[in-house]
Amino acid sequence: MSMLPSRPPTPRTTTFSHPPDPNQRLPFALPAADKRRLDVHAALTTTGIPPLPGDLDAIKALCTLDDRTLTTVLRWITSY
Template sequence: MTGWHVSTMTAPGTPSIADPYRFPGALDDPAPACDHGTFEPGDYLLAAPAPEQRVPLPLEPCDRRRLDLHAALTTAGIAPLPGDLAAIEALCALDDTTHAALQRWITRTP
């Protein structure tokens, strides 16, 4: 198989819409149909910003640990419940060594 192919796994009678995030350039048609209507003339998809043009915003250590913890839980297939957010905040306030052990336990890596 060569090139990109749009999946044909849609409900009967519905148009096959390519996801622009998974298939860049799939919506180059000037007026493609979608579930939310049609694109108007002058509408366009925004390109991803170039890395050198992004605003550098350093993360606080607890914010970085929270993102890492959510990523580890998601990778392990563990969905935090709404009541778990306070526990996640408390865990992210711990030091990096404790947080590394916590991630090792979640991901079961030696």
């Protein structure tokens, strides 16, 4: 067993990027159905239920619900 000489630790520098300037954002609003889709995916993933490829049609159907109904469904999903 050979002993290799140890090297001294090298200093690491951490560079942080600046947060984006809200005034430089493009004027783009996410369509409601897309926001709902992201909310459903987030709720399923957070709860530990990975959406399967066949589930995408069901998720798409959920995205057509009104906000109040979808909020209720998301509450049901995340309460477990």
